[in-house]
Amino acid sequence: xxxxxxxxxxxxxxxxxxxxxxxxxxxxxxxxxxxxxxxxxxxxxxxxxxxxxxxxxxxxxxxxxxxxxxxxxxxxxxxxxxxxxxxxxxxxxxxxxxxxxxxxxxxxxxxxxxxxxxxxxxxxxxxxxxxxxxxxxxxxxxxxxxxxxxxxxxxxxxxxxxxxxxxxxxxxxxxxxxxxxxxxxxxxxxxxxxxxxxxxxxxxxxxxxxxxxxxxxxxxxxxxxxxxxxxxxxxxxxxxxxxxxxxxxxxxxxxxxxxxxxxxxxxxxxxxxxxxxxxxxxxxxxxxxxxxxxxxxxxxxxxxxxxxxxxxxxxxxxxxxxxxxxxxxxxxxxxxxxxxxxxxxxxxxxxxxxxxxxxxxxxxxxxxxxxxxxxxxxxxxxxxxxxxxxxxxxxxxxxxxxxxxxxxxxxxxxxxxxxxxxxxxxxxxxxxxxxxxxxxxxxxxxxxxxxxxxxxxxxxxxxxxxxxxxxxxxxxxxxxxxxxxxxxx
RNA sequence: GGCCCCAUAGUCUAGUGGUUAGGACUCCGCUCUUUCAAGGCGGCAGCACGGGUUCGAGUCCCGUUGGGGCUACCA
Numbered sequence: 001x002x003x004x005x006x007x008x009x010x011x012x013x014x015x016x017x018x019x020x021x022x023x024x025x026x027x028x029x030x031x032x033x034x035x036x037x038x039x040x041x042x043x044x045x046x047x048x049x050x051x052x053x054x055x056x057x058x059x060x061x062x063x064x065x066x067x068x069x070x071x072x073x074x075x076x077x078x079x080x081x082x083x084x085x086x087x088x089x090x091x092x093x094x095x096x097x098x099x100x101x102x103x104x105x106x107x108x109x110x111x112x113x114x115x116x117x118x119x120x121x122x123x124x125x126x127x128x129x130x131x132x133x134x135x136x137x138x139x140x141x142x143x144x145x146x147x148x149x150x151x152x153x154x155x156x157x158x159x160x161x162x163x164x165x166x167x168x169x170x171x172x173x174x175x176x177x178x179x180x181x182x183x184x185x186x187x188x189x190x191x192x193x194x195x196x197x198x199x200x201x202x203x204x205x206x207x208x209x210x211x212x213x214x215x216x217x218x219x220x221x222x223x224x225x226x227x228x229x230x231x232x233x234x235x236x237x238x239x240x241x242x243x244x245x246x247x248x249x250x251x252x253x254x255x256x257x258x259x260x261x262x263x264x265x266x267x268x269x270x271x272x273x274x275x276x277x278x279x280x281x282x283x284x285x286x287x288x289x290x291x292x293x294x295x296x297x298x299x300x301x302x303x304x305x306x307x308x309x310x311x312x313x314x315x316x317x318x319x320x321x322x323x324x325x326x327x328x329x330x331x332x333x334x335x336x337x338x339x340x341x342x343x344x345x346x347x348x349x350x351x352x353x354x355x356x357x358x359x360x361x362x363x364x365x366x367x368x369x370x371x372x373x374x375x376x377x378x379x380x381x382x383x384x385x386x387x388x389x390x391x392x393x394x395x396x397x398x399x400x401x402x403x404x405x406x407x408x409x410x411x412x413x414x415x416x417x418x419x420x421x422x423x424x425x426x427x428x429x430x431x432x433x434x435x436x437x438x439x440x441x442x443x444x445x446x447x448x449x450x451x452x453x454x455x456x457x458x459x460x461x462x463x464x465x466x467x468x469x470x471x472x473x474x475x476x477x478x479x480x481x482x483x484x485x486x487x488x489x
Numbered sequence: 490g491g492c493c494c495c496a497u498a499g500u501c502u503a504g505u506g507g508u509u510a511g512g513a514c515u516c517c518g519c520u521c522u523u524u525c526a527a528g529g530c531g532g533c534a535g536c537a538c539g540g541g542u543u544c545g546a547g548u549c550c551c552g553u554u555g556g557g558g559c560u561a562c563c564a
Contacts, residue, residue, distance in 0.1 A: 010564090011564085047562095047564065108562090115561090123490075126490065128491045129491090154562050156562095172493095172495095173494095181560090182492090182560080186562050188562085189562040190562060195563090196563070215558095216494070216558065217557095217559070217564095220558070223493095248499095250556060250557070252558080278501095287503080288503095290512090292513095308495095308502080310494090310495045311494090311556085311557060311558090312500090312501065315500045315501060315514065317514060318500070318513075318514040318515075319514095320514095321515085324527095328527090370527050371526050371527055377526090442523095443523065444524085448524070451523075451524065452524095457524090459526055462522095462523080464523085
């Protein structure tokens with residue numbers, strides 16, 4: 001247990017939770033939990049235009065769905081609040097003023113238009129497009145003039161003119177950046193808001209974040225962050241930059257790759273525990289050959305040292321495989337609980353099912369869980385358990401239903417089953433096999449047409465156990481219905 | 490363009506100078522069974538390339554190539 005270990009997840013409220021962000025959050029959470037430290041949630045909304053209040057809820061929902069709880073945050077509070085950056089502007093302004101007063105930062109009067117124009121010009125000349133630091137050397141008179149003219153100013157950090165900034169990163173190793181290569185970065189916006197760089201440094205310090213764990217896209221920014229820390233006389237936290245998650249084309253996972261938002265995975269029918277496991281395996285290796293690991297095992301084994309530095313492609317097929325593994329090992333009652341909302345949505349289950357009905361659903365779930373990769377495919381594949389309204393698929397028709405002898409077989413079977421005294425897998429099997437024997441055909445000649453008629457498909461769980469879970473009269477009706485439908489062919 | 494990072498099969502990965510380069514997903518066979526979309530068994534497929542260092546390199550160094558990130562008053 002080490003409460004001094006503190007990590008944070010610092011998303012900006014954009015209205016949706018990117019799966020890559022959730023991956024980052026997971027690793028930050030895992031490290032904190034493994035070390036017995038604290039996991040802090042902080043909302044980075046210094047870009048006013050982007051901020052929407054509902055968007056914060058989306059972040060909560062995503063984290064909770066995956067089971068990532070936070071020890072400090074906007075809703076739960078904590079000793080270092082507030083945990084929303086827009087509520088901390090005075091704090092940043094204090095530090096900004098301090099830096100200007102100390103001469104470590106300065107006000108810059110260049111307008112965005114001028115900056116863009118100059119950047120374009122530099123690019124055209126084949127130069128690296130960066131700020132030319134012209135306001136750094138303004139005289140007092142020039143500053144006074146600019147202020148008198150009512151020109152708006154942003155605040156820029158005075159970068160060291162030489163030397164290099166060395167990031168010691170737990171995952172990426174030692175990375176060095178030349179200071180002379182970057183222009184003085186903006187740390188305070190004209191609006192009075194801090195930039196991301198300023199806010200992140202101040203908050204990580206004030207919130208006593210010990211390990212800054214974030215995506216690798218921030219590695220280069222760390223140079224600026226460390227210079228702000230130096231100017232403010234803040235200690236440098238330990239850094240760990242996580243590999244980026246890529247789409248199939250090996251570029252940063254984005255909307256054009258398809259499902260990228262966490263809710264899309266919920267809607268696809270992923271179990272949160274499966275996605276948790278899958279995400280953990282992206283960029284981290286548990287060591288052994290076992291990959292299906294419980295949340296506890298993952299926490300237990302997680303270390304930053306075992307994290308990879310190379311980017312990882314999100315492999316949906318493997319995610320689905322993992323999901324199916326979780327469904328297989330889940331008890332029927334639990335599966336029923338997960339399935340119920342989905343089935344209700346499709347009108348396949350009533351709004352308030354009785355305990356008996358739920359017990360039945362659990363039996364159906366147990367029977368089917370070995371097959372479907374996702375909750376949604378499951379609901380599709382099990383449709384015939386819930387309604388008589390299903391289609392006969394192509395294979396069922398071609399292979400069995402349209403065979404000339406099938407209607408007769410179905411009628412005879414219907415007759416037998418209708419008068420069957422007990423309705424359980426065993427007696428149904430007896431009736432089916434009995435009929436086959438009498439007619440003098442293999443059991444398959446009865447079983448297959450029966451499955452096709454009653455389920456509309458050629459695949460599925462054990463026929464007798466499946467029939468057992470359907471009402472006797474339903475099965476009889478479906479057999480006759482199919483016999484009728486295909487009788488004239 | 491500049492800076493930085495990355496590089497084991499299609500994908501996720503183990504490997505830390507001496508291994509028949511291991512596991513997982515996918516795909517493909519075979520098999521069991523009343524079906525497979527399940528189970529069992531098996532198979533295809535990899536150290537990007539070129540130089541070094543070394544008795545010996547997937548492993549260390551340099552370069553090339555490829556990919557990615559950053560280069561905003563977005564985070």
